[in-house]
Amino acid sequence: MRIGIIGLPNSGKTTLFNALTGGQVPTATHGGSAFELHTAVAFVPDARVDILTNMYHPKKTIPARVEYADIAGLSGASSDGKQNVSIGGELINAIANNDALLHVVRVFKDDTVPHPLETLNPARDIATLDAELVFSDLTKIENRLARLEASLKKGKLISTFADDQKEFEILSKLKPQVDQGLPIRNVELTADEEKRLRGFQFLSSKPVLVVLNLGDDGDTPTLDYPHQKSMVTSARGRLEMDIAQLDSAEDKAMFMAEYNLAELSTSRLIRQSYDLLGKMVFFTVGEDEVRAWEVNRQASALECAGAIHSDLARGFIRAEVVAYDDLIATGSHSAAKAHGKVRLEGKTYSVQDGDILNIRFNV
Template sequence: MKIGIIGLPASGKTVVFNCLTGVAANLSGGGSIPGKGQDANIRLVPVPDKRLDILSEMYQPQKTTHAQVQYVDVAGALKAKEGESKGLDELLRHLRPVDALLHVVRCFEWAGTPPNPQEDFDSLEEEIIFADFIIVEKRLERMRQEAKKGRKYDPQEFELLKKAKELLESGIPLRQDPEISTSPKLRGYSFLSSKPMIVCLNQGDDGKNFDFNPPKDVPVVNIKGAVEMEILELSEEEQEAFREEMGIDEPAMHMLIRESYNLLGLISFFTVGKDEVRAWTIKKGTTALKAAGVIHSDIERGFIRAEVVAYDDLIELGSYTACKTAGKVRLEGRDYVVSDGDIMHFRFNV
């Protein structure tokens, strides 16, 4: 799972990336020097999950493994200024494969420029829509030419692209149209505006709020990037003391990571034991059989049954044995739809 961080220059993308990944990343061309170098920072981030910590305490395993999400921070602006189209291609190359976008919006004064989150958001949203529009138009044109030459093209794909063009022309991002954004026929285009998006309002130290209307279906998370970064530079103990003092329960980034996990329609199931306590990532709606396959193809192939306990039951009753006695350990078949937080033991035979 990959999440691309986008935003206008100096919105705080790299700061947010650093906070998310908890380590300072040095990026040539990052910061306030847009267009100079187009490298991308890519890093795997463990998804914070209190349940996993509690399970770990219970089982004292040798190893605890979190679910992971990959974040990509791209340098440079999306805006294609005159003569910068090469940079734009490079940027899009990094962004096309991501599963979702994290759009960072500046809400602090920077270099004497007051914040204007709505305008900033809208202008980048327009860029995204325009980038998709160019692709659709080029493709439609080529299909028309092929048709003229009597060559075959996929009429369904043509109709879908025409609809996409109409939406984009009206300034509507493709993510708002389920038919378009989920169509297998259009998947290969990796349209930016069809990717799910989360907005991250990056506030200054004062935490001042601004009027901001996100488009529908786009969740908004408030963070203070610079403050978070300062906290991260402290030692573990200092961090804890500081958060306690400020009444902050956990780093804001934890919430952001979890929000982006939810946004992708992802849930976790757990496997527990003395060797390892682990969170596994699946899409909502995944069956026990397919969940087994996430662990190993052999377990899927030889699947017999799954022993399932709900996380809440395990915590309430205190142990697996207690759950068994209370009849809370269920035996489920291959078509069982796994719930978030299920603790699973697979019985299989190969």
């Protein structure tokens, strides 16, 4: 799972990226709009993984991971009162290359940090960036439609006639809506339409987690963001980055107590990204390894087997399944078995978040 961090210059993208990944990328007050990309991986905090590790004492523990990309270079400048829409190709690709977006919005007040649009106005900032994403998609749609039209007319097909025709129809249906500024993620599409559009990697089709960067002590403003596949949440960017960069757990706890933080928003943000993308985890356990595997919610036992290794899917016989809560309540795998809590399930079993799986297979 890869999440792209976007936002106007100086909104706190790099700050939040460092907070999420424990990174040390320098933050700046220049608010420059030069393209820059940093990526790093964060482990998904999950108390269940820690508890399973204490139970099995494995040689290694592998938590679920999320990759974050800090994408700088989006400008929101408006010199002539009009929006300056200038997302270049490099930037479009960097944003397109993610499963979801984390949109950082400046809420913190700080006179030493210039705002690219001069005044503090979170709703306007969100709309400005969203408009840029939608505009980039509109350009792509128009170019493709022109090409499809030419190909259908001249009979020089891009794909097959039926596919070109179908694509033309979908894009024609999409265009007027996008033209009016509607993000593609708000448009209702059939499964087939969605599949046909996937290759375009439209920026405004991606799920978005809007993160209001509050500063050290600001309140969370109420913000209406009535869009599909999106959530609004908040974080104390700089504070959390400072905490993430502390070495010892004791220092972190002290710092958090001082600022009255029960939980770092970074853990919450990672969980919310999971929900937004419809992901869940299942576990495999043993003396060698305790591991969390990320799959789509409603994944079948067969799909989960395949996530571990294609051989396990190919030679799938049965999945031995115990729910996490049952394992913890009974105290051990053998006790769970004695209590009838270990089930044998077939290929189509719909795996639940936290299930512990042991795939029986034969290749």
